[in-house]
Amino acid sequence: MEQKYIPFDVIEKFMVQVLVKAGVPENDAKIVTDVLIQADKLGFDSHGVNRLKPIYLDRIKDGILNPVTNYEVVKEGPTTAVIDGHNGMGHVIAYNAMKMAIEKAKKLGMGMVAVRNSTHYGFAGYYALMAVKENLIGITGTNARPSIAPTFGVENMLGTNPMTFGMPTDEDFPFLLDCATSVTQRGKIELYARQGKTLPKGWVIDENGESKTDANEVLQDLIAGRAALTPLGGIGEETAGYKGYGYSTVVEILSAALQQGAYMKMLTGFRDGKKVPYQLGHFFIAIDISAFTEVDDFKKTAGNILRELRASKKMPGQSRIYTAGEKEHDVWMFRKDKGVPFNEKLLEEFSLLCDNYDLQSFKEHFQS
Template identity: 60%
Template sequence: MEEVVYESFEQLEAFMTLGFKAAGVPLDEAETCARVLIESDKRGIDSHGVGRFKPIYIDRINNGTLLTETDIEVIKETKTTAVLDGHDGLGHVIGVKAMSLAIDKATKYGLGMVAVRNSTHYGIAGYYALMAAKKNMICFTGTNARPSIAPTFGVESMLGTNPLTIGFPTDEAFPFVIDCATSISQRGKIEHYARIGKKMPNGWVVNQEGQAVRDPEKALSGLSNGTCALTPLGGIGEELGGYKGYGYATVVEVLSAALQSGMFLQKLSGVSESGAPQRYHLGHFFLAIDIKAFTETDDFKKITGDILRSLRASKKAEGEDRIYTAGEKEYLAYLERLETGVPLNKVVRESLVSVREAYQIDFEFSWEKKTCQNS
C-alpha cells in the first residue's frame, strides 16, 4: 500500500496559488486556478486535483503550451449566447468566466449558453456544475481533450475522454452532479494500477489488433506511442453498449468544436508534426438553465430530492448495503476530508516540493512540520 500523508485544503490551495503566481500567473487568476483544483481534492477526485498541479499546469507553462496571462475575447454575443476565444490561456480562468456569463444570461432570460475555443484543461467539469447549482440553476457542460478514445470497431485514438457533465440543485445538503468521462476509464486510473502492480479490468484499453490489454504498463506505453487506445463507455464492440459511450463522446466533441469553429479530434494532440509540444486549443461549452423560468425552485428541489431518496431506498442487491446517487459519494468524501485533509502519496509530495524549490517559494507543508516533530 502507498504511504500517504494528509494536508489541509487551506494549505494546498495557498501553496498552489503561490506556485501559479511564481510561474507568472497574475494573483487573481492564480487564486482561481487553485480554487478549481482544490475543489477536486475536496470531492475525493484525486485524478484532477493537486496531483495535476505540476505535470499538467506548471510543466505546460514552462514548455510554452500554456500561457500565464489569460486574454479572453468575446467573438460573438446575443442576449442568451456567447462565443469566447481563450487564446490558449488558463482553462480554469476561462471556464469560470464562461460559466459566470452563462449564469448571468440565464438570470436575465431563463437560459444562457457560452461556447469557448482555444482554451486549455479546465479542471473538473463538476466545478462549473456546482457554480450553477449554487445559483439554483441546471448546468450542462463539457470539453474535448487530447485524443485517447477509439471509436466502436476502431483501434485508433480519435476522441478525448470528453466528459458530459450535468448538475442541478436539490433540497438535500448536496446537489446532484454527474461528472465522468465518456470512456470506461482514464489514464490516471491506469497509472494507479501500474503503481500497485495489479492487472486492469478487462475491456478498459484496446490494442491495434482490437484485443483487450490488461497489463497497465503495456497500456500506458501503448497510449503514449499510439498502439493502444481507451475504450468508450460500454467497452469493446457493441455487446455491452460501447456505441453509446462513443456516441456521447462525439456529441461532446461537436459541441466543443463545431459550435465555435474550434479544433477537434487529433488536432488536439498537443504535439506538432515534428514531435514538439504545441498548444492544445481545447473547446468547452456551458449551458445554464434558470429553474424559475419553468417552475418554482423549491418545488423542483423537493421533487428532485424525492426522486434521489427513492432511488437510494430501493431494493439492494444481495451483499450490498447502500445505493448512492450522483454527487453523494463526493459529498461524503468532502465531509471526511474536512477532518483528515487530502491524502498525498510520495509522487505528489515530491512534485509539490520540486515546484517550491524551482521557484524558491517560502512555504512549509504541515507534513514536514510533523516529520520534524517526530524526528
C-alpha cells in the same frame, strides 16, 4: 507508507504562490487552485492537486500554455456567446464562460457559452456546481486529446469528453454527474501508475483490440497511438459500447462545431514532432429553474426522485444504493477536517516544487 493528509488551507496557499511564481496572475492563480482543490474535496483525485505539475506547470514551461489568460468574446447574443481562450489557463477561461452563461440565464432563462482555443480546465463538475450554487441547472462538456477508439475501431480518435450535469436538490448535497464518456480516463490511469496498480481488463485496448493492463505502458502507448481507451459500455456492441461512443461524439461536436474550434486529431498537442497548445473546446449551459417552476418545488421533486432510488430494493449482498453526488458528499464529510490525501510520490513531487520555486517554508508539510 500510509496516506498523509495536508490541510486544505496549506495546499491552497502553496499552490497560489507556485502558480504566481510560474507567471499566473494572483486572481487567476486562486481560480486554478480552487478548481484543483475542489476536485480533491469531493474525491475526484484524478483531477486534483496531483495535476498541478504535469498538466499545468510543465506545460507553462514548455511554452504551450499561456500563464496570462487573455480570453476574447468573439461573438455574443442575448443568451449565447463564443469565447476564444487564446491558449490561456483553461480553469480561468471556463470560470468566466460559466459565469457569463449564468448571468444570461438569470436574465432570460437560459445561457450557453461555447469556447475554442482553451486548455485543460480540470474538474468539470466545478463549473456545473457554479450554476447549482445560484439555483440553476449547470451543464458542461469538453473535448480532449484523442484517446477513445470508436466502436469496432482500435485507433484513438475521440477525447474522454465528459458530459457533466449539476442540479440542486433539497438534500445536503446536489445531484452531480461528472463522468467521462469512456470506461475510464487518462487521469485515473495516471493514478494507477503512481500507485503501481494493474489496470482492469477492458479499460484499454491495443492495436489488435486486446486488453492492456500495464498502466505505465498504457500512458506511453496512448501518446504514441498504440493503444486506445474503450468507450462507456466497453469493447464492441455486446455491452453497448456504441452508446459511450455516441455520447463522446456529441461532446466532440458541441466542443468544436459551434465555436469553429479544433477537434479529434487536431488536439494531440504535437505538430511536426513539436509540442503545441492543445486548443481544446468547451461548452457551458445554465438553465434558470425559476423560468419553469418554483425553485423549492424543483428541489423537492429532485430530492424525492433520489430518495426513492436509494430506497429501492437492493441487490443481495449490497447494503446501499447511491445516487450521483452522494459519494462525493461522503468524501467531503470524511476529508473536510483532514485535507488533501498525499501518497509518497506526490509528497516527493511537491517537495521538489518547494525547491524549484523557492518556497522552502512549505517543505516541512511534504515530508513523508
